[in-house]
Amino acid sequence: MSQSDSTHVSFGDRETRDDEMRSTITDWIEDLTQLTDEAVASAEFQEWLDVQSRFHDYSHRNTLLIKEQCPEATKVAGYRTWQEEFDRHVTEGESAIWIWAPIITTRCPECENSLSYHEESDCEYDETPPEEWSEGLVGFKPAPVFDISQTEGEPLPDLDTAAQGEGEDLVPALRSTADTFDIEARIIPPSRWTHGDARGICKQSPSADRPRVEAVDRSNRADLARTLVHEYAHALLHVGVDDDTERAKREVEAEAVAYVVGRYFGLDTSNSAFYLATWAGDDTDTIAERLGRISTTAASIIDTVENTVAW
Numbered sequence: 001m002s003q004s005d006s007t008h009v010s011f012g013d014r015e016t017r018d019d020e021m022r023s024t025i026t027d028w029i030e031d032l033t034q035l036t037d038e039a040v041a042s043a044e045f046q047e048w049l050d051v052q053s054r055f056h057d058y059s060h061r062n063t064l065l066i067k068e069q070c071p072e073a074t075k076v077a078g079y080r081t082w083q084e085e086f087d088r089h090v091t092e093g094e095s096a097i098w099i100w101a102p103i104i105t106t107r108c109p110e111c112e113n114s115l116s117y118h119e120e121s122d123c124e125y126d127e128t129p130p131e132e133w134s135e136g137l138v139g140f141k142p143a144p145v146f147d148i149s150q151t152e153g154e155p156l157p158d159l160d161t162a163a164q165g166e167g168e169d170l171v172p173a174l175r176s177t178a179d180t181f182d183i184e185a186r187i188i189p190p191s192r193w194t195h196g197d198a199r200g201i202c203k204q205s206p207s208a209d210r211p212r213v214e215a216v217d218r219s220n221r222a223d224l225a226r227t228l229v230h231e232y233a234h235a236l237l238h239v240g241v242d243d244d245t246e247r248a249k250r251e252v253e254a255e256a257v258a259y260v261v262g263r264y265f266g267l268d269t270s271n272s273a274f275y276l277a278t279w280a281g282d283d284t285d286t287i288a289e290r291l292g293r294i295s296t297t298a299a300s301i302i303d304t305v306e307n308t309v310a311w
Helices: 014-041 041-052 060-069 078-087 116-122 170-176 222-236 244-264 272-282 283-290 291-308
Strands: 088-090 095-104 134-145 152-153 184-188 200-204 211-216
Touching: 014 041, 014 244, 014 272, 014 283, 014 291, 041 272, 060 095, 078 134, 078 152, 088 291, 134 211, 170 184, 170 222, 170 291, 200 222, 211 222, 222 244, 222 291, 244 272, 244 283, 244 291, 272 283, 283 291
Parallel strands: 184 211
Antiparallel strands: 088 152, 095 134, 200 211
């Protein structure tokens, strides 16, 4: 999965530049849609998807408990689940992360208690015998789980979403445009990174009324540049939008912008297709549906970088 062009694109005549750029971006978005469809259908992605489906989807309350006890946690499962589902075992001496596990058993249709609690309560329900009661939630109990970082064994399948190419000049160029976009941009050393497997984040700056973009530093400067563009797109398009149902579409927009901008500056961003496959699934129409927003934002970042830095 790679792109045929790997050099910085340029458009000559200033009078026709805008139309030419938008036409090229439209073509590239079509390429990205095709790449994403291919990624979704690939054996590599299907294997990754199968493994992801085996991880429990924790409630908001349990997610908070996990993050309080193990802020760097990314993939969490029970002791036996790690052994039986993933062929991994918990490293000796590791401390459990405690969550609330649901207690599911037969319960009274009236008071919704298990049989033992029902018999001790004032409930007089007797329309059906206990052996005919349905199962349901009767409470919660503490249960231990462990993060993948606390385990050893067979590696889990991973998707290579990193960009490749020469990003040495693009990283400082992007940082120099942050003020133009009214964004606070920071590159954080890995030793101080507190956001788990995320490569970048965008949030409201606590010290100023503008978005803050943070990216974890890495030797792959092309991928660092891609991450900065992705988070810049979030800052320009999505800050202040709290609709969780839009999250997948926001990720599609941001990564499509990163693909276009990276490709324009000569990076191989074709692995964005795997990133988008995790969000778009078989609904790659979302990429085309959001073409206008993607195109405008990508063109804005491209123009700003080119007007700020001499290439």
